[in-house]
Amino acid sequence: MELSLLQLIIILLTIGIVIGIGLYAARSVHSSEGYSLGGRSAGVPLVAGSIAGTCVGGGATVGTAQLASTIGLSAWWFTLGTGISLIIMGLFYAKPLRSTALETIPQYLTLNYGKSAGSFTSLCSSLGILFSAVASCLPAIAIISVLLQVxxxxxxxxxxxxxxxxxxxxxxxxAGVGGILKMAVIWVSLFVAGGSAFYTIHTEPGFMEALPSYPWFSLFGSGVPSAMANLFSLIVGMLCTQTYIQALFSASNPDTAAAGAFSAALVTIPVGLPCAMIGMYMHVTRPDVAPILVLPTFLLEHQSSLIGGIAMGGIILSLIGSIAGLSLGIGTMLSRDIFAKLFRVTSDAASLRLTRFVVLGVILCASAISILNEGSQILFWNYLSMALRGGGIFLPFTLAIIKPHAVSPSWAVASMVFSTAAAIIAAVMKAPIHPLFIGLAVSLVILIIGYIRTTHKQQ
Incomplete structure (x- = not known):
């Protein structure tokens, strides 16, 4: 994959302009709440930008093209599922969550189930989100390494x-300002590039015949059960991710939080389609290219320097923004719910410094894991992340929103611990049933028993 000087200049300008504007916006951040929640004054564009800027990362772009070059159109399920998750978030979760004055999911669970529930959620959810950050670090490191020959x-x-x-x-x-700019760059450039791939696939003689048969163009090419399992894992994982909930907490009011989630869904869903088209195009024209480099190779070798350079800048920004947003979510949870209490941090200035350095530590950790797992499937890390952070937390979290204090703290914590353990054991033992579903089943059984026992005691 060759990179011309003009392409390099365009890529650097695209990245530099977006990050520069973001740094300019950062001048107004002087408090801990301003850093983690933007002062709780975000409008719909900033909420949507924060959410979309994080979830449209390595899995939505490079990972979708990578998978599409192998299985076809069904690779689109990642952004489809992400968008569906955001719609559900806007309908049922956004308003109740923003109506509180909290900052993190663990704080919400602590409010309903006690400190043990909050501490467990902080650690378990942070590990799951870390794996999602790895999914963006993998292609980012690979792309930078190839482009700069380092x-x-x-x-x-x-x-x-x-x-x-x-x-x-x-x-x-x-994250909000950069997310808006990043999505604008990605939308314009990727749809121009993906449109050219779509046109070639459907007009060039013999191209369609060179692709695999029918399932290649089906959303269920990998099977309906597999597609639905992946969709459900995305929904569960998205609704339990601190980064997206944190964006809702940053909204100026509950209605703005809901509208921001809906807007992010509308922006996110289409992004995977041009990436899938590019993956299928490259399956025929460049089968020799490593799957993880399918998208950047297409942009740099099959598009004009202007479109290819801007798109590559947007792709790198999508990876940077995703890693940054996810790291911010982990950093906020760990600093607020674990380290601030451990080190007895009380001043706002100290809290701000702590959060920043925890975020930096998370970025370092995600990069190290990525280097040690070079060549692994990007979407594998995304789906593993969704299962880990959702298996033990999703049902207690949802129950706390729908019917607060419906179960006693001891039963809620037991549900989280045993369901998470069951999901991990199922993954290690390579159970034929998706580990997420095993975890959710265990969680559901314990919560039902807990609900019955709690109701009985209250009567």
Missing amino acids: SSWTAAVILLVLVACYSFFGGMKT
Whole structure:
């Protein structure tokens, strides 16, 4: 994959302009709440930008093209599922959550089930979100390494600097502003590039015949059960992710939070389609290219320098923004719910410093895991992440929103611990049933028993 000087300049300008505007917006961040929640004054565009800017990362772009080059159109399910999750979030979760004055999911669970529930959620959810950050670090390191002809470790250092510039100083404010700009770049450039791939596939003689048969163009090419399992895992994982809930908490009011989730869904759903078209195009024209490099190779070798350079800048920004947003979510949870209590942090200035350095530590950890797992499937990490952070938390969290204090704290914590353990054991033992479903089943059984026992005691 060759990179011309003009393409490099366009890529650097695209990245520099977006990060520069984000850093300019970060000038107004002087408090802990301003860093993690943008001062709770975000309008619909900033809420939507924060959410879409994070969830449209490595899985939605590079990962979708990577998978589409192998299985076809069904790779689109990742962004479809993400959009469906955001619609559900806007309908049922946004208003009740924003009606509180909280900052994190663990705080909400602590309010309903006690401190043990909050602490367990912080640790378990942070690990799950970390795996999602890995899913964006993998392609980011690979792309930077190939484009600049440097080692993986050097690429990781460059990525660390870019992500730090994006999130370290401005937090949620930068994530919102950068998310809006990033999505504008991706939407325009990817749909132009994907449109050219779609046109070639359907007009060039012999192209359709060179692709695999019918399932290649079906959303259920990998089977209905597999597609539905992946969709459900996305829904569960998205609704339990601190980063997206944090964006809702940053909204100026409950209605704005709901509208922001709906807007993010409308922006996110279509993004996977041009990436899928590009993956299928490359399956025929460049079968020699490593799947993880399918999208960048197409943009740099099969598009004009202007479109390809802008699109590549947008792709790198999508990876940077996703890593930054996810790291911000983990950093907020761990600093607020674990480290602030452990180190007895009370001042706002100290809390701000703590959150920033925890975010930086998360970025370092995600980069290291990515280097040690080079060549792994990007969407594998995304789906594993969704299962881990959703299996033990989704049902107690949802129950707390729909019917607060319906079960006693001891039963809620038991549900979280045993369901998470069941999901991990199922994954290690390679059970024929999706680990997420095993975890949810265990959680449901314990919560039903707990609900009956709690109701009986209250009578």
